[in-house]
Amino acid sequence: MLKGISLLFAFALTCGVVCGQNSNSSTTTTERPRTNTNRTKPVATETQETAAPKPAPKKPATTAQDTAGSDGVLAAFNALLDGIRHASVKEVTGIYWNNPRLNLFNYNGSVTKGWEQVRKNRESSYPEIKDVKLDVRDVSVTMLGPDGAVVTCQWTQSQTYKGAPETASGRMTLVLKRIGTAWKAIHLHSSPDTPNPASIPPSEQQRPSPSPSPTP
Numbered sequence: 001m002l003k004g005i006s007l008l009f010a011f012a013l014t015c016g017v018v019c020g021q022n023s024n025s026s027t028t029t030t031e032r033p034r035t036n037t038n039r040t041k042p043v044a045t046e047t048q049e050t051a052a053p054k055p056a057p058k059k060p061a062t063t064a065q066d067t068a069g070s071d072g073v074l075a076a077f078n079a080l081l082d083g084i085r086h087a088s089v090k091e092v093t094g095i096y097w098n099n100p101r102l103n104l105f106n107y108n109g110s111v112t113k114g115w116e117q118v119r120k121n122r123e124s125s126y127p128e129i130k131d132v133k134l135d136v137r138d139v140s141v142t143m144l145g146p147d148g149a150v151v152t153c154q155w156t157q158s159q160t161y162k163g164a165p166e167t168a169s170g171r172m173t174l175v176l177k178r179i180g181t182a183w184k185a186i187h188l189h190s191s192p193d194t195p196n197p198a199s200i201p202p203s204e205q206q207r208p209s210p211s212p213s214p215t216p
Contacts, residue, residue, distance in 0.1 A: 096115055100115070
């Protein structure tokens with residue numbers, strides 16, 4: 001935020017009054033004339049000009065991905081969603097961190113490591129995908145300082161793959177990091193919103209709420 005600029009105004013004002021004494025002679029002598037001398041110094045005029053206001057610093061120009069805070073994070077997130085809807089390898093891989101340490105925990109349970117492998121996977125599958133419809137809801141952005149953020153959401157995606165329609169829904173967590181002037185996704189975790197009960201261990205299975213006791 002820009003701080004306001006305070007203007008300093010200098011005023012010089014000097015005023016002095018010198019009063020003479022009042023003397024009264026006795027009745028037997030001639031009364032001396034009473035003199036009152038008021039010497040007032042003229043008020044000094046303002047000779048110092050008001051300081052000119054300093055020009056406000058120019059706000060640096062920003063782009064969609066260079067915007068500070070959550071605006072830049074959402075711009076990167078929305079760019080990724082648009083890339084998925086367009087089945088565009090370039091748009092999607094442009095949002096991911098171009099680094100071997102990039103890793104994705106995929107919807108199907110597999111793990112993809114490294115930007116190059118992400119690009120190869122997209123180049124293999126995207127030409128077979130048509131008519132993508134992606135609905136995202138419950139989007140939440142949590143800033144982790146000035147250079148980190150986490151985005152969570154729920155999603156539903158329908159598309160045609162090799163001529164056959166398919167639909168899936170799930171949850172997604174995306175971790176982003178500011179690299180230079182751009183926000184890049186450094187990790188993605190996607191999972192089904194209704195996992196297979198057979199794959200859930202008993203300790204993780206939800207227990208039904210106990211029935212309330214009957215009222216006597």
